[in-house]
Amino acid sequence: MGNQTVRSICFECHSRCGVLLNLENGRLQEVKGDKEHPISRGYICPKGAAAPEIIYHQERITTPLIKSGKGFKQASWEEALSLIAENLSRASEKHGPESVVFGTGTTRGTAPYINCFLTAFGSPNLMAPSNMSGGPIVMGSLATSGFGMSDPDYANSKCILLWAHNPKKSWPGLYMNDIRDGLKQGSKLIVVDPRRTNLANKADNWLQIRPGTDVALALGFIHIIIESELYDKDFVENWTDGFAALREHVSEYTPQKTAEITWIPSNQIQDAARMFANNPPGAIGPGMGGTSQGNDAFDLNRALTIISAITGNLEVAGGNLRLPAPTSKRSCYGPDHDPFFNLPKDQALKKLGLKQFPLLQFIPIPSPPQTVWPAITDNDPYPVRAMGLFANNTVCAYPNSSHVRQVLKQLDFLFAVDYFHTPTTELADVILPPAHWVERDDVEDLLMKSYVFSQPKALDPLPDCRDEKQILIELAQKLGLKGFFNNEQEMLDYRLEYAGLTYEQLKEMGWYYGGFTYKSYENKGKFRTLTGKVALNADFLENLGISGMPQFREPPESPYSRPELTEDYPLILTTGGRLLVYYHSSHRNIASLRKKAPDPELEINPDTAQKLDIEDGEWVYLVSPRGRVEIKVSYSPDISPEVVHSPHGFWYGVENGWQRVNINMLTDDEALCPVTGSVPIKSLLCRVEKM
């Protein structure tokens, strides 16, 4: 077979870096960055380079498994899929198709096909972590400007504002070239983060915020920008509604009051707000997680969109661009997620989460996991009895892991599709082994850049592993579903319909670029909102019990909202700042990556640690009102004395690791954002105990 190189797209994370896959005698030897890729330009991170280790890992699941006693026994695909089909049919016959829920973790390619499957099956219930990931960004900006998410055009910006976002670790291939280009051309940099990250260290202004108080800071910014008359008067007059009400609303957020709430010195807040308004065009980067993980996540993303709008930065080069999404609603994040486009209305209205979060009827976001749990435990609003999980380590990913685990155990039937055993697959009745991204053809849209790439496979799946598209096709056949795809080709082409391409054509081209338009509202004469203008006061939401303007809410568990807890839990905990070498709970079993970050480390200010007589490198207990984990102390002068930070996703290699080192043992799943269902995992109370 000899040597061969296949040009493809890495899918170990969402950055979609271009890669060259070098094969020797049919075996993947090496992954290199592709210099010709328009965005990553040759960059590759250690996760991408580790693909051969992942594919040929001795722990990879390489055959279907069926639960047998306390363990699993190997099974044929025929047996495994028949068992799944039998159990899904049983649940559906007894309790209706809505009693079957499929879940995905962060989008890993299969989501659009899973939606189509659920439609054919008749269930409106796709569960995903969108409520703590991009969902609140989409909801907040759609409600304000009529477009769902935006591309921060850093490369052409004169002021880059990174808000709860550390792209050097989380989106290196996607954003770091742009940020470097922008900075090289003299762009200012403002970072809002409780930790002095590498980018915060380079910033003209680093605002070390008290976790969970971002809405107050954003309202403070708006106040300063308006009162200093630094807003774009033409834009505000011609293209926004509700300015007077907004001005009145933010009047209480004086620099003084904002400083008291956020613990950032008031002169610094004023400097930063003025810097952003005085250096157009300015681009705001909200990342995807940090601004979506609070009890006021909807309001934070509305407030950020308002800052962008009143400073004249919407849809201008160097500002925040509207995503044209070449694959439109067939993109992996597209509204094809939504039963309202697909199912009869009475069935769509059964979507879990609608009862608690009525806005989900108008803005298509999958069901928040926390709205699925009561259906499993209490038949509320109706029974959910069977579940299929694709690429989701549910137990470790979602807040309050002991609760999540208890809930999953109450299902009649659970199947999971994963490369490796996890604390979640352990609970499954059937486990199916998927093909790795190197082993599957796929369509990878890079929404933020208006690109869609082909991801041609370089290898066939290991003998008894299967492409998830194929798994869905075979399951649909077993269930006798009408209207689902017949082959993978149809599925790939379906994704590209809006781009007017077939997968074969895209493969020839490598990628398709949809381009951006600036100020599209001028041509159209309107924004895609109810009034045709940017809603600075979205009073139409008041019918749904949602305030027209962003409101700061004190985090549900903070020194001010729960002062009685502070004696036992004196520190503020924020979780989940990304580590470059890991994707969520994955990759801990990959030796080359684990070597780089072997232990979960608690970032703590040395002054705080010393007062507790705790040394650098010491293992301690970290305790919240919900539980206790073990963690290794890492002294960091870059975090304030009242705050500590823990990464998420650790469990592997530690006996009962999901319980002992998984930070979601401490997080809360009850105090949700009332509009989006977001969970406040960036701001909790905790204490550190010596072991």
Ligand SMILES: Nc1nc2c(c(=O)[nH]1)N[C@H]1C(S)=C(S)[C@@H](COP(=O)(O)OP(=O)(O)OC[C@H]3O[C@@H](n4cnc5c(=O)[nH]c(N)nc54)[C@H](O)[C@@H]3O)O[C@H]1N2
């Ligand atoms: N390597 C790697 N990359 C990833 C992922 C991964 O697991 N690993 N996950 C991907 C996914 S699904 C997502 S959603 C994105 C997330 O992407 P981002 O949300 O951009 O995540 P981070 O880059 O870690 O940035 C979050 C920053 O917010 C700061 N922060 C913590 N609490 C607060 C707060 O209360 N206020 C403010 N202003 N800042 C706060 C943290 O210190 C951290 O530096 O990352 C994606 N990229």
Ligand SMILES: Nc1nc2c(c(=O)[nH]1)N[C@H]1C(S)=C(S)[C@@H](COP(=O)(O)OP(=O)(O)OC[C@H]3O[C@@H](n4cnc5c(=O)[nH]c(N)nc54)[C@H](O)[C@@H]3O)O[C@H]1N2
């Ligand atoms: N405390 C805290 N918790 C958090 C966060 C935080 O910041 N703090 N961030 C949250 C966010 S933003 C998100 S998006 C969620 C993410 O949650 P998840 O996406 O569920 O994250 P993972 O733990 O990586 O679980 C993914 C599983 O999918 C498997 N896998 C990887 N690729 C594939 C594939 O192509 N096919 C299949 N079938 N399996 C695959 C991996 O082996 C892994 O076991 O976590 C959330 N959890």
Ligand code: SF4
């Ligand atoms: S940043 Fe790393 S893991 Fe993510 S796509 Fe690029 S190479 Fe792959």
Ligand SMILES: [Mo]
């Ligand atoms: Mo996410």
